Amino acid sequence: MTTGSRGHTRSLRRRIVHHGLVSLPPAVDPAVSARMSNTRGRDTSPEMAVRRALHRMGLRYRVNYRPVPGVRRTADIVFTKQRIAILIDGCFWHGCPDHYRPATGGRSQFWAEKIEGNQRRDHESSEAFSSAGWLVLRFWEHEDPVTVADHISSAVHEAARRTTCPASGSPRT
Structure with a gap:
């Protein structure tokens, strides 16, 4: 439910809830909302660290590519x-078995469903x-x-080795 201005979004949210069109989770603390909206979807620190290491190795690649x-x-x-497609998953958002801790409190069900949905989408992406x-x-x-x-x-x-002929080094046809 993103729109051009925050005021319009709040107004739309009130109308939807008032008319009972959809069940929305309770409002979030503005500080938490600001922190969540600033969470990066790309170029995260872990991604950048891996990309720098790959670049130092002389490897070139595409970033955020379909x-x-x-x-x-x-x-x-x-x-x-x-x-080869590489995905670097955040521990919180993707439910890392070592570091993810389920949320507690009033929005715990929302977060459990959110992380479960992320994991389902991760699996679907890998399969596709x-x-x-x-x-x-x-x-x-x-x-x-x-x-x-x-x-x-x-x-x-290894993939490059598999796609070239052993004798001549030229690509297989």
Whole structure:
């Protein structure tokens, strides 16, 4: 329910709730709302650290790219020639088994459903990419960026090796 101005959004929210058109979660503290709206969807610190490490290794890639035409899902880092899609998931937003702690309080059900929906969408994205012939690599934001970059580099080099002829080094036809 995003609109041009915040005032219009609040007014629309009041009308919808007043007329009982939809059940919305209770209003959020303005400080919490501001913090959540400033959460980045791309170019996060973990992504940037991995991208810097990959760049230092001499690897070049696309960023926030849709690997499969017609599928409205993006990968954080993509190697198009090797058909490798990398996703770096945030521990909170994607329900990391090591760090995610369910919310408590009045909005706990909202957050449980939100994280569950994110995980379902993650699975659907991985399936869509895989079924289109892409190798999908997922990492958590808490993983060491250099270790992640090493793993990605190995996958990229292995994929490049598979797509070239052993004798001449030229692409297979």
